[in-house]
Amino acid sequence: MLALTSSKSREMVGRKGLLPMIDYTLLEAASNSFSEFNVLAKGISGDLYKAHFNEGITALVKKLNGGKQEYEREFENEIDLLSIICHPNIISLVGYCFHAETRFLVYEMMENGTLEAQLHGPTRGSALSWHIRMKIAVDIAKGLGFLHEHCNPPIIHGDIKSSSVLLDSEFHAKISDFGLAVAVGSQNKANLQRSAALGYVAPEYVLNGEFTEKSDVYAFGVILLELLMGRKPVEKTAPSQCQSIVTWAVPQLTDRLQLPNIVDPVIRNTMELKHLCQVAAIAVLCIQPEPGYRPLIADVLHSLIPLVPIELGGALRIMERLACANQESVSFDWHITIDLPDEHGKS
Structure with a gap:
């Protein structure tokens, strides 16, 4: 250069x-x-x-x-x-x-622009298959994992959003927008005068200015919801009213019957229900109101990798799963699990 x-x-x-x-x-x-x-x-x-x-x-x-x-x-x-x-x-x-x-x-150069533009722009996510979306989620988790686990001191990004995720010609994802990033132990309210984007801000920051690695995990959970549903983090429901994707989605994320119906139509019925429920479970954990109930990004990463085909850098063997489609399902050692209720409300 x-x-x-x-x-x-x-x-x-x-x-x-x-x-x-x-x-x-x-x-x-x-x-x-x-x-x-x-x-x-x-x-x-x-x-x-x-x-x-x-x-x-x-x-x-x-x-x-x-x-x-x-x-x-x-x-x-x-x-x-x-x-x-x-x-x-x-x-x-x-x-x-x-x-x-x-x-x-x-x-x-990142030829495919931002994740926001891909999901919410003119193409409405048509270029993003289920597996590509899971690959993007894994890439974001890897980037955050590096910041949280391998930087000394750890770095909190502070402004994770779909417009901060850039995509190259093969839809490999990279995190940008480090203007609000801070090293753990060095942040203070003076450093955070301008909050992150609407819809991605964790509740604890809104309430008391608390700002930790778990704030990034919350924002990641919102992006996961965007990837699942193709909806914006905040959408207008009336001229003077807005609704967050978190408020709208949570009641439906834990309903096995309703879950497939809220998936982005572009990818609806293109994934196994088991995998869809697993991603919904991860998202639910990431957007928990209490930071202590959210997982570490490393645990999120370990749980997402089995959903990405080996060809895209994950651990999913597509051909083997197709061969076993009419047999018992393949068992994975998930790092994050939630018992989602069935249609009778029982876990």
């Missing part, structure tokens, strides 16, 4: 090396003056543009919304963290740019 660096670049030093500041004129030319035709996705924090540089180099440019004071800390925070974090399920930052009051982040 050296070809993207201007001679006037200043540099920010991270443990991975030098992160270049890219000249605005290069970004402008590569994005066709930030043309609407180059918009890959629109988000709360900013719009994503496809950028085609010289020598066949492509990248993803995020043009941040808001004024300098409002987003300066988040902009610097994202640069600081992504300059030292390296993981297959966390987005790579290749550069950044200042132009007047506007800030830009330049990511590796």
